[in-house]
Each structure stands twice: as C-alpha cells, then as structure tokens.
Amino acid sequence: MAKIEEYIPLVGQAVIDDLRLLGERLKGKVIQHINSTPVGGGVAEILNRMVPLLRELEVDAKWDVIKGGEQFFAVTKKFHNALHGRAEGITKRDFEVFMETSQQNIENIDTYGDIVFIHDPQPIALIKKKAANKWLWRCHIDVSNPNERVWGFLMDFIVQYDSAVFSAPAFSRKLAIRQFLIPPSIDPLSDKNKELSQEIIDSVLKKYDIKKDKPIITQVSRFDRLKDPIGVIEAYLQVKKYIDCQLILAGGTAEDDPEGFKVLEEVKEKAKKDPDIHILLLPQNDIDVNALQRVSDVIVQKSLKEGFGLTVAEALWKAKPVVASNVGGIPLQIKHKYSGLLCHSVEGASFAIKQLLSSPAYAKKLGENGREHIKNNFLITRHLRDYMLLFLSLYHPEDIVNL
Numbered sequence: 001m002a003k004i005e006e007y008i009p010l011v012g013q014a015v016i017d018d019l020r021l022l023g024e025r026l027k028g029k030v031i032q033h034i035n036s037t038p039v040g041g042g043v044a045e046i047l048n049r050m051v052p053l054l055r056e057l058e059v060d061a062k063w064d065v066i067k068g069g070e071q072f073f074a075v076t077k078k079f080h081n082a083l084h085g086r087a088e089g090i091t092k093r094d095f096e097v098f099m100e101t102s103q104q105n106i107e108n109i110d111t112y113g114d115i116v117f118i119h120d121p122q123p124i125a126l127i128k129k130k131a132a133n134k135w136l137w138r139c140h141i142d143v144s145n146p147n148e149r150v151w152g153f154l155m156d157f158i159v160q161y162d163s164a165v166f167s168a169p170a171f172s173r174k175l176a177i178r179q180f181l182i183p184p185s186i187d188p189l190s191d192k193n194k195e196l197s198q199e200i201i202d203s204v205l206k207k208y209d210i211k212k213d214k215p216i217i218t219q220v221s222r223f224d225r226l227k228d229p230i231g232v233i234e235a236y237l238q239v240k241k242y243i244d245c246q247l248i249l250a251g252g253t254a255e256d257d258p259e260g261f262k263v264l265e266e267v268k269e270k271a272k273k274d275p276d277i278h279i280l281l282l283p284q285n286d287i288d289v290n291a292l293q294r295v296s297d298v299i300v301q302k303s304l305k306e307g308f309g310l311t312v313a314e315a316l317w318k319a320k321p322v323v324a325s326n327v328g329g330i331p332l333q334i335k336h337k338y339s340g341l342l343c344h345s346v347e348g349a350s351f352a353i354k355q356l357l358s359s360p361a362y363a364k365k366l367g368e369n370g371r372e373h374i375k376n377n378f379l380i381t382r383h384l385r386d387y388m389l390l391f392l393s394l395y396h397p398e399d400i401v402n403l
Contacts, residue, residue, distance in 0.1 A: 163394065167183050
C-alpha cells in the first residue's frame with residue numbers, strides 16, 4: 001500500500017499538507033464505512049485504497065460489510081437495475097426479502113462510528129439504528145431516471161440521513177436533506193494504475209496467449225448487462241470488416257451480483273466463432289488488468305447505464321484513447337473530441353473505434369489530454385480532501401463547505 005508521501009511527485013507537496021491539516025481536525029472522530037461486499041466493483045476498490053490512507057492521515061477510519069444471502073443479493077441486483085431505469089418485475093416479496101435481511105443486519109452490525117457512512121442501497125436500512133451519531137448515505141448509482149416504486153421505498157430511509165452524496169449533478173434528486181456532489185477517483189499508485197515494465201506487460205500477454213500482431217480493442221468491466229459486453233462484440237465485428245483487429249473483454253464478478261456468471265456465459269456464446277475475441281475472467285487481478293489496458297490501442301466502455309465508470313478514468317490515466325457511452329458519470333471524464341470520443345450506439349462506437357485506429361496521432365492526442373484531465377480532477381487525493389471536508393461539514397452545518 002502506497003504511503004501518502006508517495007503522491008507528492010504527482011500532486012505536489014501543498015496538496016498533501018492540506019490533507020494532513022484536515023486529518024488533524026478530524027482527530028477523535030471514528031468514520032465507519034459500511035457496504036455490501038469487500039471485493040468486486042468500484043465501491044470496494046475505492047474503500048480498499050482510501051481507508052488505509054485515511055488512517056495514515058490519522059483519521060480513525062473503519063470498514064464493515066453487511067451479510068446477505070443469495071435471495072437478498074438477487075433482490076438488490078433487481079433494485080440496482082431498476083434504479084438505473086431498466087425494466088424489472090419488482091414484487092411485494094422482493095421488498096419483504098430486502099427488509100428481512102436488513103433486519104438481521106440491524107441486529108448484528110454495531111454502528112459505532114461517530115460518522116456512519118453507508119454506501120448504496122444494500123445497507124440503507126441500517127439508518128434505523130441512528131442515535132446521536134452522524135449518518136451519510138453515498139449513492140454510487142445513476143438515479144437520474146429511477147423506477148419510482150423502488151426510489152420511493154428507499155426515500156423513506158434516505159430522509160433519515162444527515163446528508164446524501166451523489167457522483168454527478170445529473171444524479172441528484174429533490175431531497176429534504178443536504179446533498180453533496182463528490183465524484184469517485186482512481187489511485188494512481190495502485191496495482192491497477194501504477195507504471196509497469198515492458199517485461200511485466202509481455203508476461204501478461206504471454207499468459208493469456210495474446211499476440212500484438214494486430215490492433216487490440218479492450219473493455220474492462222464486470223460481466224453485467226448494463227456494461228453491454230454483447231454490444232461491444234457487435235461494434236468490434238463492424239470494425240473488423242474494415243480493420244483486422246482483436247478484442248479483449250476482461251473483468252470479474254462482484255459478490256453482490258448474482259447475474260455475473262450468467263452474463264459471462266452469454267458473452268462466451270456470442271464470441272465462440274471468433275478466435276480474435278479474448279474473454280478473460282480476472283477476479284482481483286489488478287496487475288493483469290493494468291497490463292492489458294496499457295497494451296491496448298483503443299479502450300471501450302460501452303455502458304448502457306453507468307454510475308461513474310472508473311475504468312474510463314483508469315484508461316485515460318494511462319493516456320489511452322477511449323470510446324465510451326455518453327451516460328452516467330462518463331461525460332464528466334470525457335469531453336467529446338478532446339479527451340476521448342463519446343457514442344450513443346453500436347454503430348457510433350464502431351465508427352469512433354475505426355477513426356482512432358486509422359488516426360494514431362489523433363488517438364495519441366486524445367489520450368494525452370485525457371491523462372491530464374484525470375490528474376487534475378479524479379485522483380484519490382482529491383477524493384480524500386472532499387470526503388474529509390464533508391465529514392467536517394457535519395459538525396459545522398452553518399459553514400459553506402465548497403466540495
């Protein structure tokens with residue numbers, strides 16, 4: 001795990017000094033993060049990096065995970081899809097299952113933090129344990145057009161929190177409590193984002209029997225229908241009519257996502273006739289993901305819905321040209337034709353990929369612009385600052401805190 005001083009060459013001494021000052025002001029406060037899984041997905045990834053850094057800044061940060069069975073996570077996956085606007089058959093029994101497991105977690109989880117920081121809908125009902133401590137609800141989902149029945153159910157809990165946090169302006173909703181807009185971040189010194197030697201990159205290519213004899217198009221994502229891996233294959237097939245290339249679909253599944261393996265099988269079926277499509281299940285193999293991104297000619301994120309899309313930030317940090325859907329938090333990261341190319345369809349994605357593969361100088365410039373944009377806006381040091389200011393604001397509600 002990187003030490004806070006190791007970020008100085010990337011962000012400057014003044015940024016680290018500010019973080020230490022904020023950490024001093026939070027001394028004596030316990031910050032308790034609670035989410036639904038210790039591995040898989042962006043929330044767990046961020047917390048794995050952030051909690052140790054907060055501790056190094058002398059903030060007493062903790063991290064607990066709720067428990068839930070197969071039924072519960074099947075329901076919360078339906079909620080997740082419905083909040084993203086996807087049609088889901090939500091039943092009365094689904095709400096009952098959610099509350100039965102929530103009640104077990106209410107009874108078994110000690111909410112000891114001075115600030116209890118709840119991430120996403122799965123643990124939201126823990127607010128029933130609110131006492132004299134402060135409670136935050138962090139929504140990592142695009143709820144700009146949610147299923148109103150599910151959103152209404154969650155609202156009964158949300159209004160009991162002290163504040164809510166969203167990733168992008170478009171996700172905010174009319175609430176009776178204070179809202180903060182804090183985008184997620186990547187850690188530039190993590191295994192997934194740090195610089196790699198050519199020897200390591202070559203060894204990863206050899207491991208997966210991938211040759212660099214033709215351009216590589218890559219999407220790194222959980223195997224999830226909202227990430228549209230089938231659409232990525234269709235875009236690739238259109239590109240291949242004009243440019244001989246290969247496709248890598250790499251990713252894992254999250255413990256709280258029971259659909260993952262089913263989607264993976266659908267993707268394998270779609271790809272089975274093309275030897276140039278490499279489907280790689282990479283659970284928690286960050287070095288391999290890093291190497292595959294670095295060797296790619298174009299990186300794609302063709303999500304149908306997206307909370308933020310950390311894989312876009314990861315690719316841009318590596319100065320790679322990115323083609324991504326104009327959804328969720330992706331437009332915060334990509335300014336069209338400046339730091340990447342945005343698309344709205346399979347045809348749009350294939351056109352953009354062809355453009356980048358045909359114009360290497362243009363692709364290189366987009367990647368360079370993208371890296372600078374991520375450096376200025378979406379590194380973990382900025383995220384730490386925003387969160388610590390948020391924590392302090394809970395004790396100074398009369399002050400205007402600019403996040």
